[in-house]
Amino acid sequence: MKALVATGEPGQLITFAEVAEPNAADGVAVVEVEAFSVNRGDYFQLSGVYGTTPPAGFRPGQDIAGRVVRGATDGSGPAVGSRVVGHATAGWAERVAVPVHALAELPDRVGPVEAAALPLAGLTALRLIRTAGALAGRRVLLTGASGGVGHYLVELAAAAGAEVTAVSSTAERGARLRELGAVAVVRDPADAVGRFDLVLESVGGDSFTGSLARLAPRGTLLWFGQAGRAPVTMDFFEVLTRGAAGATIRHFSHAHSDLPDSQDLATLVRLVATGRLHPEIGRTADWADTAATLTDLSARRIRGNALLTIGATGASAPAGSMDA
Ligand SMILES: NC(=O)c1ccc[n+]([C@@H]2O[C@H](COP(=O)([O-])OP(=O)(O)OC[C@H]3O[C@@H](n4cnc5c(N)ncnc54)[C@H](OP(=O)(O)O)[C@@H]3O)[C@@H](O)[C@H]2O)c1
Structure with missing residues (x-):
C-alpha cells in the first residue's frame, strides 16, 4: 500500500513509498484512512526541531478518520465497517493499525474531514x-x-x-x-x-x-x-x-491524561455532532499535496486545521487544494 514517509532530507521532508500492509492484533484494529490532518508538531518532528531528524522511512501521521476494515483480533473496539476517528501513529497512509483505546466511532452527521481535524x-x-x-x-x-x-x-x-x-x-x-x-x-x-x-x-x-x-x-x-x-x-x-x-x-503535554484517547475523542465527536464544537478547517487538499501543506502550515499561511483526503471521501474531496 501507499504511505507518506520521511526522506531524512531537510529540503524535502516527506515522499510517497510502498510499505507493508498493517495487521490487526489483540486490541488493535486496521482502519482504511479517508482523511488525515497535519499539525505544527508534525512539521517540528520531521524538520528536527525536537532534537533529531527522523530517519528516512519514518512514518508520520497522528490524526486519522476512516472506516474499520479489520477488527481487533480479540473482538474489542469498533466492528468492521464502523466509521471512526483515531489518534494514531504512521497514519499518513492508505491503511493504519490503531489501538482501540485511541479510536472513537463517528455518527453519520460527522464527516471524515471534520473528524480528522479532531485528534491532536x-x-x-x-x-x-x-x-x-x-x-x-x-x-x-x-x-x-x-x-x-x-x-x-x-x-x-x-x-x-x-x-x-x-x-x-x-x-x-x-x-x-x-x-x-x-x-x-x-x-x-x-x-x-x-x-x-x-x-x-x-x-x-x-x-x-x-x-x-x-x-x-x-x-x-x-x-x-x-x-x-x-x-x-x-x-x-x-x-x-x-x-x-x-x-x-x-x-503541559496532552500525552499526560487520566482519560484514554478513545473517551476524550468520543467527547469531542459528541460536541461536534451536537453543534457545540466547530472544527475550523483552513485547508482541504488531496494527500498528494501534503508536503506543500506542511510548508504552508509552518509559514503561518493556514488558519485552523489543515486536512488531506485520500480517495473519494464523499465529503469535499477536491481536485486541488482549497483554503477556507
Ligand atoms: N503540549 C502539547 O501537548 C501540544 C499538543 C499540540 C500542539 N502543541 C503546540 O501548540 C501550539 C499550537 O499548535 P497548532 O497545531 O494549533 O499550531 P498552528 O495551527 O500552527 O497554530 C499556531 C498559531 O500560532 C500563531 N503564531 C503566532 N506567532 C507565531 C510564530 N512566530 N510562529 C508560528 N506561529 C505563530 C499562528 O497564528 P497567526 O499566524 O495568526 O498569529 C498560528 O495560527 C504549537 O506550538 C504546538 O507545537 C502542544
Whole structure:
C-alpha cells in the first residue's frame, strides 16, 4: 500500500513509498484512512526541531478518520465497517493499525474531514480546559489563537463561561475567533486590556513574557507550546514588579491524561455532532499535496486545521487544494 514517509532530507521532508500492509492484533484494529490532518508538531518532528531528524522511512501521521476494515483480533473496539476517528501513529497512509483505546466511532452527521481535524488539536484543547479547572467568570488570555488548537480552545473556554481575549495576527482571523466566543481579539499580548486569571501560551519568546506580564497576582500560565521556536527567557524581578507575583507556570503535554484517547475523542465527536464544537478547517487538499501543506502550515499561511483526503471521501474531496 501507499504511505507518506520521511526522506531524512531537510529540503524535502516527506515522499510517497510502498510499505507493508498493517495487521490487526489483540486490541488493535486496521482502519482504511479517508482523511488525515497535519499539525505544527508534525512539521517540528520531521524538520528536527525536537532534537533529531527522523530517519528516512519514518512514518508520520497522528490524526486519522476512516472506516474499520479489520477488527481487533480479540473482538474489542469498533466492528468492521464502523466509521471512526483515531489518534494514531504512521497514519499518513492508505491503511493504519490503531489501538482501540485511541479510536472513537463517528455518527453519520460527522464527516471524515471534520473528524480528522479532531485528534491532536482537539485532545490538546480539551485536556487544557480540564487542567485549567473551573472557568466560569474567569478572564483568559490565549496566544496562537488562530491555529488548530486555538480555535477549539476559544470555543470550549467561552462555552465554559470564560471571558476570552484571543491573540491573533490578523483582523480577518480574529473575526472568526469572535464568532466562536472571544470577547476581544488583539495582535499582541501587550495590547490585551486588564489582568488575566489564566494565560494559555503556545508561541514562546516575547509572546510568553508579554502574556506572563498580563497575569493577575497568583494567576496561572499553562505553557503548552513554542510555535515561534524562540525559547523563553524570564526575569524574577520583572515577574515580581509587573504584577504577576506568585504566578503558577505549568508545563503541559496532552500525552499526560487520566482519560484514554478513545473517551476524550468520543467527547469531542459528541460536541461536534451536537453543534457545540466547530472544527475550523483552513485547508482541504488531496494527500498528494501534503508536503506543500506542511510548508504552508509552518509559514503561518493556514488558519485552523489543515486536512488531506485520500480517495473519494464523499465529503469535499477536491481536485486541488482549497483554503477556507
Ligand atoms: N503540549 C502539547 O501537548 C501540544 C499538543 C499540540 C500542539 N502543541 C503546540 O501548540 C501550539 C499550537 O499548535 P497548532 O497545531 O494549533 O499550531 P498552528 O495551527 O500552527 O497554530 C499556531 C498559531 O500560532 C500563531 N503564531 C503566532 N506567532 C507565531 C510564530 N512566530 N510562529 C508560528 N506561529 C505563530 C499562528 O497564528 P497567526 O499566524 O495568526 O498569529 C498560528 O495560527 C504549537 O506550538 C504546538 O507545537 C502542544
